[in-house]
Structure formats: structure tokens, C-alpha cells
Amino acid sequence: MSELNKKTIAEAARGLEDGDFTSEELTRACLDAMEAARDINAFITETPDIALARAGESDARRAAGNATGPLDGIPIAVKDLFCTEGVLTTAGSHILDGFTPPYESTVTQNLRDAGAVMLGKTNLDEFAMGSANITSYYGPVKNPWTADSGDKQGKDLVPGGSSGGSAAAVAALIAPGALGTDTGGSIRQPASFTGIVGMKPTYGRCSRWGIVAFASSLDQAGPLTRTVEDAALLLGGMAGHDAKDSTSAPMDLPDFTAGLKDGIRGLKVGIPKEYTMDGMPAEIEALWAQGRDWLTGQGAQCVEVSLPHTQYALPTYYIVAPAEASSNLARYDGVRYGLRVPGDSLDDMYEATRGEGFGEEVRRRVLIGTYVLSAGYYDAYYIKAQKLRTLIARDFQNAFADVDVLLTPTAPSAAFVIGEKMDDPVAMYLNDIFTVPASLAGLPAISVPAGLDGDGLPLGLHLIAKPFDEATLFRAAFALEDAAGFDAKPGVGPGGGS
Amino acid sequence: MSYLIEGESGDWDVVIGLEVHAQITSQAKLFSGSATAFGAGPNTQVSLVDAAMPGMLPVINEYCVEQAVKTGLGLKAQINRHSVFERKNYFYADLPQGYQISQFAEPIVGEGIVVLDMPDGTTREIGIERLHMEQDAGKSMHDQDPKRSFIDLNRSGVALMEIVSKPDLRSPEEAGMYVRKLRSILRYLGTCDGNMEEGSMRADVNVSVRPAGSGELRTRTETKNVNSVRFIMQVIEHESARQVQAYESDEEIVQETRLFDAARGETRSMRSKEFAHDYRYFPDPDLLPVVLSEDEVEAIRASLPELPDDIKQRFIDTMGLTAYDAGVLVADKETANYFEQVAKGHDAKIAANWVTGNLFGALNKAGRSIADSPVTADALSELLDLMADDTISGRIAKDVFEEMFETGRGAKQIVEDKGLEQITDTGAIEAAVDAVVTDNPDQVADFRGGNEKAIGWFVGQVMKATEGKANPKLVNELLRKKLAK
Structure with a gap:
């Protein structure tokens, strides 16, 4: 087996440009790795034929001197929440059985136009609702990492979620990059759990058109990669204004890699004091302190800042997101596409279809969302949550008056064992405690792999920047990555190795 | 115009408010580029957005916003420069999204006025509460198959304006006049074609009754989707009589939605559970608020055509018509245009008499509208010329007119062919x-x-x-x- 699948996007782009190998060779290496790692269940649908066809087209373009740019011929994995023309799109749900869209999402179309090669559609929590990739109708994804000591040793671990399949595919060296979506941490938390880079851009940076909606005011597409530079490259191929999405920002697309390596001398980094929480594992605390030292060592200045409404972020999120989801998921009614379970009346058909088509977590959130929007509860829940959301966003605005970026842990723990926390939704929701505030404020944020815990499992550090200041975010993340020097790689599956 | 219902306990007043749904005249739907033409084959005007495919997003049709603002200005209403689309959530097979995008807490148009031209020549102002934009649902067809229902999504997403009156109407006649006047204004503005038989306009009719002279507002019922002026009047007659009877039998009137049965001419309760909705309105996160600058509103104001109330005043002031005649002539745009053309170069009163008398009489008898009158404005003008220069007498003119109406031939030609010139020798x-x-x-x-x-x-x-x-x-x-x- 060639080792081309281990290359980063930047390395692969150079190799393609220098003629060291072809996109077809690169793609075949990734497809081989995909086949070899099938037991981690990272993909719902593999698309080798499409991949090889697009790789061939890319090689032909390059041979003709018409290569489009750094992403031309680069294989990527696509979260199965993006609608892809002619390819089954499931959102990880039974209710979309057999749904093959006749259209391509704007983000995946942008990448096709940039010459990227789709390897397949990755597994995810059902409708992106989850933090462990255990709610998928297509079964859980296994984290390529395994614990080398402690209670978790010898057990299958979760990859985080909801973009668990994408994170696992990148961590398992199947794809150099993957597309995810992040509503409350669905890119950043799995990136932390799998030792890779996961980035959520500013709300409005990427078009939501053609992405199966979970919570419209929070959903954003973003890249999962093995390096910060790759994340900047991949985002460049995804983002851009789209007239078909009214919430897409009408802004020019910058070169996110420009200035990436310019260093952070003089950069002001805020350390939000409210992110120090009771019961936070000492390892996380220590890694966070280490992160401060790394950034200081690179010439940045770390100062304490206050985000006083932080404690309300999680409850606010778990009102806003389910409220929007309860409405967004109303269209899955068995009438026009996907699963239909017949009934004696229209209402019977709805109940049978949605009862069977949606899993437990989706049903839970639809019920919560319906409840908080109901007459008599709307003001107490939804309106109050909107007000808190405004206050949380204002906290960030105030903090960013003094600092350029914020540094926090990405998640309160390393990956846990598949099956844990399943009966305790609140414990599961706590996974997103550090990522949710930036989501509510629509801010760009990134998780960078920074170290291993005592069991040998990866942990990430999290940076948050001002709206549309992805350039500073990437620059700080690059410096952090450089200082951390994280180069551990997972074995695949319990006792496995690659 | 007093309308009293005689009950056993005394007389009762009726209080009426109308919610008129008017389809916005536009080539494309409110949130998608699909066509809106009437009568197309089922499901031939449906985009991915209209069918609520996964991941599809609405994009506001700015022309429809302009049309709504134009209508608001035509109703002399307050224009809200910040308005918000919300989702009205309910399940139905012809509602693909599972919610209707509508405006709720912040509509685009606030309070306004519709002026009614009363038969005695006076006017009466009816208040407009609000106007908001919303998308239409599709159509369910239950009569195509014994077991299954069919869905046509052509109307799904079509832009509607819901125009809500204040409870200012006091009789079936007034309600009828209000709908006709509103329709006339919309047609003058070109914002709705007003074709009720094609479903471009329909009304929800709110009715309550109260002892005559008392100022109270009692519980109202809402009869949905009434699609002709005659039916609206029937709903009010039936519903108000029913309520009076109920009160006089010590029964309660409950706030409820009712259906009109046109075949029986009566309303009945829609008690099925799917109509007991909690719509769970909330701002649609897929859409930004609609924000209008003062300049945009003023530009639309500058584009407004002359409206019926203004034309009526002009006819009275500059042509010496009576308020009644002027009101009749401006009731629809085609008639006003027709009359203005005929009146050019003729005595306005004579022209008015010919249009409202002979022409309307003949049209009524033939069941035709002025738009497809066999006697055009130019042709009638020619006839008036022949009278004015004494070529024919008024009596002969009436005969000539009848022949013109029947055959479509010109006045001069008929007079010459038949030797009808007046003998002045x-x-x-x-x-x-x-x-x-x-x-x-x-x-x-x-x-x-x-x-x-x-x-x-x-x-x-x-x-x-x-x-x-x-x-x-x-x-x-x-x-x-x-x-x-």
C-alpha cells in the first residue's frame, strides 16, 4: 500500500503540482485506506467510482495545464449532511431512506469546482444531533484512537460528534481532509477527540444551501484536517457568498492562508475566567495552562477576560437549537421523499413515519423544541433564550475590545467509551460546554490537537476569534500547533495499528 | 345603512371583520423563482424550495415586497420599515415545509383606511388593522381516487397579502361593498388581479352580534376561505341569524373556525382536531428581517397610479358629476378609463348617463364585462358625436346603440346604411x-x-x-x- 493517504493537503498539493504522483494514485491510496478501516464505520456511503472519475478529470486538467488550484485532485470525505447530486444523502437518519438529491449543496459544489475529489459520505449523529456519533441510524463510529492504559483500555471509544465519521476518516488517514458541520461544537469536539484540527468559520461564511438543516441560526460548514494550514486551504474552497442563502455574508473571500505563518508577536490572547469549571479534570486544566505558556512563548500576551453569561450558554443552546430543529424537521413527513410508514389517516401516517423514522435523540429534541415554542411557554423559554443569546454575544464583543483571540479547552474530557453517557442526555450535552458559546455568538473557532491525556488519548485546545477574522484565528492556531508539536497518530481499532 | 336582526328579545346589531387573502401579482413565488400562472398542469410550477426538499432555503422575492408596500400606500396605511417573517407551524399534506412562512408580530403594513361609497352618495371609512405577507399552501384533491388524496404544489409558496379589517362593518351589504372596493383598489394598483373565481382573492369572515345599540364586542366566529362576494354576504346573514338564535335560546357562542357550505348556504363548525392548532410562531431563522429605507418607500409612493377615491373627486370637481355617478364610474379601473375616453370632447354628464345607463344595461343583459364590451369607448364616442352635431336624435341614438351592441358595427355606418340622419330641412x-x-x-x-x-x-x-x-x-x-x- 502506498503511503500517499498519509499526506496532508498541502503536501499532496505540492506533490501533484510537482508531478510526483497523480490524483488517481492519491485517490486510490485513500480508497484503499477506506477499505482497510471499514470496521470504524466512518462512511455511510463510499463513492469510489465518483472519486476515481473526478481524480481522472483532475489529472487530465493538470496535464492540460488547467489545474484550478491547491485543491485540484485532493480527495476529501463529505459529512452525510451535505446533499450530493445523485448520491444517497441520509443525515444519519432512517427517515431519509433512499433519498438521492437531484442537486448539490453549494459548499460541495464549490469544492467540485475547485477540483476536489469526493471519497464518500461520512457517518454522523442523526441530523447532527449528538456529541458521540452514537445516534446514527447507520451505527456508531469507532474512534481510531485507543486508550493505552486506564479503564478505557481495550474498549471502543467514540470519535465525538456529530461530525464523528469525518473526524475518524481524517484521523485514520483515510482522507487528508473532510467536511463537517458545527451547530454547537460538532466539528471542534470530534476534532479534539480524534487528535485533528477542526474549524468552524463565522456564521454566514459558508452557504447553508443544500445542507440538511438542524438549527438554522447556528449551523455552519467547516473543515476537518490534520493541520491548521490544511484547514485554511480547505475552507478557502468551501466558503463564499451565496445568493441562495439569505444568511450567507455578502463578503469577498480572502485567502485564508495569507499571513498564516507570520507569527503572533504582540497578539493579545484572552483567557476567559468563567471557563474554569468545578470538576474540570486536572489534565484539561494543565493543558489549558500549557497552551497559555505556548502562546506566550511565541510572543503573544495572555490576559484574563470575563464572559459573565457563560453559564447560561448551554441551557440557551438547548432551547434555541431544539426549537429550530422541531420546525426544520417538520418536512420529514413521509409525503414526498424518504421513509413512509402507511397509516389509516394522514395523522396516523405522520405518527407512524416520524415515530419509526426518527431515533430517540431526535425525537427528544423535537419534543423539547415543540414544548419551548408552545403557547404559554414561548416567552419563558424561547424569548428568554434569545435575550440570553444577545447577552452572550455582547460578552464576546466586550472581550474582543481588548483581545484578538480567546483560548479555552475544546472539550471537558477525552474520548469516552461507546455506550457511556447514553442514558444521561445532560451529561452528553456537557461535552459542548466550551464550544457552544462561540456558536451562539456566530464566531469563528478552531480546535487544535495539543496533547495526550494519561491514557494516551488526544486533547484539543480551542481558539475563538472576532466575526470574519478567520485570518487571525488561523495565524494563532498555526502558532499553537507549532508550539504544541503534536505528532501522535492513532492505532486503528482496539489493538489495531496502521 | 342600518342592518338589524329582529330577535324575540329585541333587535340585534351585527359586527363584521374581514381577513382578505389577496394573491400578489408577480411572475414568481414569494420565496422561489417558480412561475405562478393560473391553470397550469398539476405540479408543473414547483421548485425544490416549494417542495421543501432537504437543505433548501427561501430567498425573498423583492418585487413582492414592493407590491405589498404599494398596496399599503394605496390603503393610506402606515408602512413598517422593519418587518419580520415568522414560521407558522402545523402539519398538513399540502404544506411541504410543515410550516407556513408568514408575518406575525411585525407585519410590513400597519393601520390604514378603505373608503366606501354609499348608495346615498356619502362615504364611510372602514379601518384596516394590518397587512402582512405570507406564502400560500398547495392544494389537496380528495376526489381523484376513492382511497388516496392527491397533492398539487403549484400554489405552494405563491405570495399572498392578508389584509385584515377592523371590526367596522355592520351589514352584509357593507361587507360586500368593502370587498368590492378593496378589490378595485388592488386592481388599480396592479398588486392583485382580484379574480375570486381563480382563488386570487378569498376571505375569512369574522362575525359577532350584540343587542342593538350596545357597544360591546361579543365572541366572534371565523368562517374560512369564502371565495365570492355573494358567499361572504350569505355567510354573514346566516351566521348572524344563527348567533342571535343561540343567544336567545341561552346557548353559548364559542370562538371557533367554521366552514361555509355553499350548496346549503350555511356555515358549520370545523371541530376536527387538526384545526385545534398551536402554531408555535417564531422568527424564521432562514430569513433576515425586511428592512426598507425611507427612499425606497418614497420611490414606491411616487410610482402609485391615481386611485379611485382621487379620480372620483376629480370627476365631481372638474366634470360636475354627482357623487353617486362618480362613485359608480370609478368602481373599477376599466370603467373609469372607458368613461374618461368617452367624456373627452363631450358633455361629461351625457357621457356618464350613456355609460351608466345604456351601456351598463346592455352589458348586464348580455352578461359581459366592460373589458369585452362590443361597443368600445371610441365607438360610443362616435355615437355621441352624431348626437352632438344633430345628425341623429337621442331617440334614434338609442336604437343605433342597440344595433352597435348587437353587431359591433360603427354608429356612422349604421346611420348612413339605414338613412337615419335627422331631417333638419x-x-x-x-x-x-x-x-x-x-x-x-x-x-x-x-x-x-x-x-x-x-x-x-x-x-x-x-x-x-x-x-x-x-x-x-x-x-x-x-x-x-x-x-x-
Whole structure:
């Protein structure tokens, strides 16, 4: 087996440009790795034929001197929440059985136009609702990492979620990059759990058109990669204004890699004091302190800042997101596409279809969302949550008056064992405690792999920047990555190795 | 216009408010580029957005926003420069998204006025509560198959304005006048074609009753989707009588949604559970608020056409028409245009009489609208010219008009072909007068004996002898001269 699948996007782009190998060779290496790692269940649908066809087209373009740019011929994995023309799109749900869209999402179309090669559609929590990739109708994804000591040793671990399949595919060296979506941490938390880079851009940076909606005011597409530079490259191929999405920002697309390596001398980094929480594992605390030292060592200045409404972020999120989801998921009614379970009346058909088509977590959130929007509860829940959301966003605005970026842990723990926390939704929701505030404020944020815990499992550090200041975010993340020097790689599956 | 329901306990007033759903005239739907033409084959005008495919997003059609603002300005209403689309959530098979995008807490148009032209020439102002934009649902067809229902999504996403009146209407007639006037204004503005039979306009009718003269507002019922002026009036008649009867039998009126059964001419309760909705409105996160600058609103204001109330005033002020005639003539745009063309170069009052009298009579009888009148404005103008220059008399003109209406031929042509030109040659008329006077000595004696009225009989005889073509004025003069001798 060639080792081309281990290359980063930047390395692969150079190799393609220098003629060291072809996109077809690169793609075949990734497809081989995909086949070899099938037991981690990272993909719902593999698309080798499409991949090889697009790789061939890319090689032909390059041979003709018409290569489009750094992403031309680069294989990527696509979260199965993006609608892809002619390819089954499931959102990880039974209710979309057999749904093959006749259209391509704007983000995946942008990448096709940039010459990227789709390897397949990755597994995810059902409708992106989850933090462990255990709610998928297509079964859980296994984290390529395994614990080398402690209670978790010898057990299958979760990859985080909801973009668990994408994170696992990148961590398992199947794809150099993957597309995810992040509503409350669905890119950043799995990136932390799998030792890779996961980035959520500013709300409005990427078009939501053609992405199966979970919570419209929070959903954003973003890249999962093995390096910060790759994340900047991949985002460049995804983002851009789209007239078909009214919430897409009408802004020019910058070169996110420009200035990436310019260093952070003089950069002001805020350390939000409210992110120090009771019961936070000492390892996380220590890694966070280490992160401060790394950034200081690179010439940045770390100062304490206050985000006083932080404690309300999680409850606010778990009102806003389910409220929007309860409405967004109303269209899955068995009438026009996907699963239909017949009934004696229209209402019977709805109940049978949605009862069977949606899993437990989706049903839970639809019920919560319906409840908080109901007459008599709307003001107490939804309106109050909107007000808190405004206050949380204002906290960030105030903090960013003094600092350029914020540094926090990405998640309160390393990956846990598949099956844990399943009966305790609140414990599961706590996974997103550090990522949710930036989501509510629509801010760009990134998780960078920074170290291993005592069991040998990866942990990430999290940076948050001002709206549309992805350039500073990437620059700080690059410096952090450089200082951390994280180069551990997972074995695949319990006792496995690659 | 007082409308009282006589109950056993006394008289009752009826209080009416209407919610009119008017389809915005636009090539494309409110949030997608699909066509909106009436009568297309089922599901031929449906985009991915209209069918609520996964991941599809609405994008506001700015033209529809302009049309709504235009309508608001035409209703002399407050324009809200910040308005918000919300989702109204409910499940139905012809509602693909599982919610209707509508405006709720912050509509685009606030309070306004519709002026009714009453039969006695006075006017009455009916308040508008608000106007908001929303998308239509699709159509369910339950009569195509014994077991299954069919869905046509052509209407799904079509732009509607919901125009809500205040509870200012007091009789079925007033409600009818209000809908006609509103429709007229929308047609003048070009913001809704007002074709109720095609579903472009329909109304939800809110009705309550109260003891005559009391100021209270009692529980109202809402009868949904009534699609003609006549039906709206029937709903009010039936519903108000039903409520009075209920109160007088010590029954409660419950706030509820009712359906109109056109075949029976009555309303009935829609008690099925799917209508007991909690719509869970919340701002649609897929859409930004609609924000209008003052300049944008002013630009739309500057583009407004002359509206019926203004035209009516102009007809009264500059043409000397009565308020009633002017009101009738401006009731729809086609009539007003027709009249203005006919009135050009003619006596406005005569023109008004011809349009509201002969023309309307003939159109009514033939069941045609002014838009497809066989007698065009130019043709009627030509007829009026022939009268004005004394080529024909008024009496002959009526016959000529009838023939024009039947055959579509021109007035001049008919008059020439039939030799209907008025006889203004004094000699010819004098000969006829002489003959009548000579042949009827008894009547002459009668007249000369003081029976002035007998002159009418002589005129009739002369007209008969000249086949109605003699100029009646000349006949009269010559007869008086002859009989005076």
C-alpha cells in the first residue's frame, strides 16, 4: 500500500503540482485506506467510482495545464449532511431512506469546482444531533484512537460528534481532509477527540444551501484536517457568498492562508475566567495552562477576560437549537421523499413515519423544541433564550475590545467509551460546554490537537476569534500547533495499528 | 345603512371583520423563482424550495415586497420599515415545509383606511388593522381516487397579502361593498388581479352580534376561505341569524373556525382536531428581517397610479358629476378609463348617463364585462358625436346603440346604411306638419280651445310620418307656429 493517504493537503498539493504522483494514485491510496478501516464505520456511503472519475478529470486538467488550484485532485470525505447530486444523502437518519438529491449543496459544489475529489459520505449523529456519533441510524463510529492504559483500555471509544465519521476518516488517514458541520461544537469536539484540527468559520461564511438543516441560526460548514494550514486551504474552497442563502455574508473571500505563518508577536490572547469549571479534570486544566505558556512563548500576551453569561450558554443552546430543529424537521413527513410508514389517516401516517423514522435523540429534541415554542411557554423559554443569546454575544464583543483571540479547552474530557453517557442526555450535552458559546455568538473557532491525556488519548485546545477574522484565528492556531508539536497518530481499532 | 336582526328579545346589531387573502401579482413565488400562472398542469410550477426538499432555503422575492408596500400606500396605511417573517407551524399534506412562512408580530403594513361609497352618495371609512405577507399552501384533491388524496404544489409558496379589517362593518351589504372596493383598489394598483373565481382573492369572515345599540364586542366566529362576494354576504346573514338564535335560546357562542357550505348556504363548525392548532410562531431563522429605507418607500409612493377615491373627486370637481355617478364610474379601473375616453370632447354628464345607463344595461343583459364590451369607448364616442352635431336624435341614438351592441358595427355606418340622419330641412318637416294639421281639424280645434297638451299628439304624428327622423325641436316650433294661426 502506498503511503500517499498519509499526506496532508498541502503536501499532496505540492506533490501533484510537482508531478510526483497523480490524483488517481492519491485517490486510490485513500480508497484503499477506506477499505482497510471499514470496521470504524466512518462512511455511510463510499463513492469510489465518483472519486476515481473526478481524480481522472483532475489529472487530465493538470496535464492540460488547467489545474484550478491547491485543491485540484485532493480527495476529501463529505459529512452525510451535505446533499450530493445523485448520491444517497441520509443525515444519519432512517427517515431519509433512499433519498438521492437531484442537486448539490453549494459548499460541495464549490469544492467540485475547485477540483476536489469526493471519497464518500461520512457517518454522523442523526441530523447532527449528538456529541458521540452514537445516534446514527447507520451505527456508531469507532474512534481510531485507543486508550493505552486506564479503564478505557481495550474498549471502543467514540470519535465525538456529530461530525464523528469525518473526524475518524481524517484521523485514520483515510482522507487528508473532510467536511463537517458545527451547530454547537460538532466539528471542534470530534476534532479534539480524534487528535485533528477542526474549524468552524463565522456564521454566514459558508452557504447553508443544500445542507440538511438542524438549527438554522447556528449551523455552519467547516473543515476537518490534520493541520491548521490544511484547514485554511480547505475552507478557502468551501466558503463564499451565496445568493441562495439569505444568511450567507455578502463578503469577498480572502485567502485564508495569507499571513498564516507570520507569527503572533504582540497578539493579545484572552483567557476567559468563567471557563474554569468545578470538576474540570486536572489534565484539561494543565493543558489549558500549557497552551497559555505556548502562546506566550511565541510572543503573544495572555490576559484574563470575563464572559459573565457563560453559564447560561448551554441551557440557551438547548432551547434555541431544539426549537429550530422541531420546525426544520417538520418536512420529514413521509409525503414526498424518504421513509413512509402507511397509516389509516394522514395523522396516523405522520405518527407512524416520524415515530419509526426518527431515533430517540431526535425525537427528544423535537419534543423539547415543540414544548419551548408552545403557547404559554414561548416567552419563558424561547424569548428568554434569545435575550440570553444577545447577552452572550455582547460578552464576546466586550472581550474582543481588548483581545484578538480567546483560548479555552475544546472539550471537558477525552474520548469516552461507546455506550457511556447514553442514558444521561445532560451529561452528553456537557461535552459542548466550551464550544457552544462561540456558536451562539456566530464566531469563528478552531480546535487544535495539543496533547495526550494519561491514557494516551488526544486533547484539543480551542481558539475563538472576532466575526470574519478567520485570518487571525488561523495565524494563532498555526502558532499553537507549532508550539504544541503534536505528532501522535492513532492505532486503528482496539489493538489495531496502521 | 342600518342592518338589524329582529330577535324575540329585541333587535340585534351585527359586527363584521374581514381577513382578505389577496394573491400578489408577480411572475414568481414569494420565496422561489417558480412561475405562478393560473391553470397550469398539476405540479408543473414547483421548485425544490416549494417542495421543501432537504437543505433548501427561501430567498425573498423583492418585487413582492414592493407590491405589498404599494398596496399599503394605496390603503393610506402606515408602512413598517422593519418587518419580520415568522414560521407558522402545523402539519398538513399540502404544506411541504410543515410550516407556513408568514408575518406575525411585525407585519410590513400597519393601520390604514378603505373608503366606501354609499348608495346615498356619502362615504364611510372602514379601518384596516394590518397587512402582512405570507406564502400560500398547495392544494389537496380528495376526489381523484376513492382511497388516496392527491397533492398539487403549484400554489405552494405563491405570495399572498392578508389584509385584515377592523371590526367596522355592520351589514352584509357593507361587507360586500368593502370587498368590492378593496378589490378595485388592488386592481388599480396592479398588486392583485382580484379574480375570486381563480382563488386570487378569498376571505375569512369574522362575525359577532350584540343587542342593538350596545357597544360591546361579543365572541366572534371565523368562517374560512369564502371565495365570492355573494358567499361572504350569505355567510354573514346566516351566521348572524344563527348567533342571535343561540343567544336567545341561552346557548353559548364559542370562538371557533367554521366552514361555509355553499350548496346549503350555511356555515358549520370545523371541530376536527387538526384545526385545534398551536402554531408555535417564531422568527424564521432562514430569513433576515425586511428592512426598507425611507427612499425606497418614497420611490414606491411616487410610482402609485391615481386611485379611485382621487379620480372620483376629480370627476365631481372638474366634470360636475354627482357623487353617486362618480362613485359608480370609478368602481373599477376599466370603467373609469372607458368613461374618461368617452367624456373627452363631450358633455361629461351625457357621457356618464350613456355609460351608466345604456351601456351598463346592455352589458348586464348580455352578461359581459366592460373589458369585452362590443361597443368600445371610441365607438360610443362616435355615437355621441352624431348626437352632438344633430345628425341623429337621442331617440334614434338609442336604437343605433342597440344595433352597435348587437353587431359591433360603427354608429356612422349604421346611420348612413339605414338613412337615419335627422331631417333638419324645414321644408320637408313643414310639409309633414301641414299634412297633419290639415288632416285633423278636430284635434286642431281641441288645441286651439285651450288643450295645450294636445301638442304632444301632433308631435307624435309628425314623427311617425317622418319615421322618427325629424328634428323634434323643429317639429315643435313649426307645429306651434301653424296651430297658432
